[in-house]
């Protein structure tokens with residue numbers, strides 16, 4: 001149950017806007033991807049299905065020249081969501097699909113595909129990549145998304161090895177690294193990207209709860225973040241665990 005005092009604090013968290021910080025290694029990766037984007041023909045954008053509203057942000061695509069490229073949006077970690085959230089996710093994707101032509105046009109993309117799942121769906125992803133490689137002769141892929149959404153995990157499953165470092169924390173991958181899936185399918189792992197856009201404190205705390213950002217991304221003292229998180233978690237409406 002939420003008491004009056006907590007209610008006021010939660011209202012404050014919903015209204016107050018903060019700017020998440022922007023780690024230097026992320027800026028460096030964006031710079032490098034911008035330089036090599038001409039050699040890339042496929043982008044895999046990974047979303048954490050538990051917080052898809054917050055980890056699906058196509059603004060990041062504005063950073064890159066995507067004319068004629070193929071975009072695959074992978075809604076990952078669906079094993080961690082319940083039936084109700086799955087239904088919300090499916091509605092969200094249905095809505096995206098109905099706007100697919102506008103998205104394509106906006107970023108001048110050649111094709112867009114959606115994959116919804118977790119490790120069980122890696123086979124589907126691999127088949128899609130092989131199909132594209134057959135048509136295009138080769139694929140150079142870059143995998144992007146927020147931190148901790150499972151980018152390196154997907155790469156390890158695609159190459160059937162645990163070469164890429166995976167951990168349940170922010171910023172595991174610190175630099176760009178190429179991996180070979182097949183002789184004509186290469187994939188570039190990248191550190192999670194957070195853009196310095198305005199966000200509400202409530203959304204920042206949600207991202208923090210799911211290890212997508214760390215405390216250092218939120219421009220507030222640690223004690224304040226911890227105490228707000230405790231209050232926020234007391235309200236079952238916002239408690240997603």
Ligand SMILES: Nc1nc2c(ncn2[C@@H]2O[C@H](COP(=O)(O)OP(=O)(O)OP(=O)(O)O)[C@@H](O)[C@H]2O)c(=O)[nH]1
Pocket residue numbers: 076077078079080117118119146147148149150151152153154165166167168169170171172173174190191192193
């Ligand atoms: N349950 C579940 N856990 C997953 C899935 N995919 C990844 N994980 C876990 O999520 C955590 C983060 O995975 P990573 O692959 O390191 O994430 P990342 O996007 O590469 O993270 P950064 O390198 O920090 O940007 C790890 O603990 C993984 O085991 C999934 O489909 N289901």
Ligand SMILES: [Mg+2]
Pocket residue numbers: 151152153165166172173189190191192
């Ligand atoms: Mg990683």
